[in-house]
């Protein structure tokens with residue numbers, strides 16, 4: 001099949017590369033020329049384990065990136081993988097979706113045969129049918145359900161594990177109202193279902209249901225982490241190890257072991273914005289989402305609790321403090337809503353001289369905080385530091401040992417349970 005993907009970000013690039021790997025011919029449209037050039041040169045425009053190899057194999061060959069929307073005319077189906085960030089009031093900003101839908105409509109205006117438009121981005125129920133479809137119809141001068149079809153196909157992959165998650169999903173959700181749309185999605189995904197190690201469920205549902213399934217999935221996971229963080233905070237007050245508690249409750253299959261790691265909380269490009277969007281959408285219909293609000297409140301409090309623990313052991317005014325980990329989680333250079341941001345801001349408020357270290361996210365963080373110091377290694381960050389805040393659970397931090405000896409004061413506040421307690425270290429875990 002000939003598939004097009006609009007947007008070459010964390011999702012667009014990953015799915016475009018995978019579609020090429022599965023044997024489809026792929027056109028990837030983005031407005032950013034640097035991104036387009038990178039893909040055509042066989043280089044991944046983002047850091048994602050394994051993506052360089054996949055783009056190296058297909059970029060500029062069966063995967064061609066372009067800034068020209070007209071190229072989608074040669075394709076059978078277009079996946080819109082455009083950003084849906086938060087607006088100031090928490091609602092979703094649909095500017096990129098609207099611009100993409102209009103450009104796509106203009107392109108398929110000139111197309112003779114049928115096309116399938118698939119919304120891959122995370123959008124509030126009703127967006128595909130009430131916002132995207134009318135824009136495509138107007139720009140194309142065509143009617144949905146006749147000259148083109150529409151579907152919603154949410155994505156559940158995680159950054160850092162994107163390639164494996166996309167290849168082996170638990171489920172593939174088809175939100176579609178027509179057989180034509182479902183048939184085309186089948187033709188796109190059949191090679192993936194055949195290649196998958198597991199046996200992914202194909203969920204055939206309505207468009208609005210597909211949109212909501214995505215928010216429900218993320219809201220459940222984010223709330224699960226906040227719940228274990230809440231329990232962890234109580235554990236800490238009683239000197240109980242929240243990780244031992246989590247391991248035990250995980251044995252109940254109704255709870256399970258995933259997303260039970262307590263600590264400094266969830267960040268990233270999706271949980272925070274999706275929790276904002278679904279709470280905003282609920283309020284739009286006069287529903288007060290008290291539990292989702294509480295999950296966000298618990299999450300917002302975790303960095304403050306970490307800073308309070310630091311305050312119990314050190315006055316950091318005018319002192320060097322290392323922040324280990326800047327990415328919102330290991331395996332990615334993504335710093336969107338990383339917990340490192342409130343930690344750095346809190347340290348600055350306390351007058352500390354912050355030195356940050358991350359194996360891959362430093363350059364992204366430098367744009368956000370150009371004035372703090374960045375170290376080339378964890379060892380350099382720790383040297384002469386009066387305290388260290390562990391914010392991201394990169395494996396390399398677990399291997400740190402004699403590096404702590406070079407600290408001016410060996411105070412370690414661990415927000416992710418990666419450092420072992422040891423003699424000579426003043427160690428505080430956030431929930432253990």
Ligand SMILES: NC(=O)C1=CN([C@@H]2O[C@H](COP(=O)(O)OP(=O)(O)OC[C@H]3O[C@@H](n4cnc5c(N)ncnc54)[C@H](O)[C@@H]3O)[C@@H](O)[C@H]2O)C=CC1
Nearest residue numbers: 007008009010011030031032082083084096099100121122
């Ligand atoms: N990042 C993730 O792990 C996941 C993201 N999602 C959803 O996927 C959507 C996309 O997210 P990301 O890939 O993280 O976004 P991103 O911000 O990484 O990438 C978006 C890309 O779209 C391009 N773009 C912006 N406007 C454009 C336009 N008018 N035409 C063509 N290209 C344009 C940008 O240049 C950028 O390369 C969001 O709705 C997100 O919630 C869903 C599951 C996982």
Ligand SMILES: O=C(O)[C@H]1O[C@H](OP(=O)(O)OP(=O)(O)OC[C@H]2O[C@@H](n3ccc(=O)[nH]c3=O)[C@H](O)[C@@H]2O)[C@H](O)[C@@H](O)[C@@H]1O
Nearest residue numbers: 155156157158159225259260261265266267268270328329
């Ligand atoms: O919609 C999205 O974009 C994606 O959002 C999350 O994926 P992602 O944000 O990439 O990363 P996660 O592994 O879910 O981690 C999110 C945050 O939760 C934190 N986390 C995760 C697990 C845990 O037990 N404890 C915990 O604090 C991580 O450190 C990280 O800050 C979901 O897991 C994906 O299914 C979804 O597709």
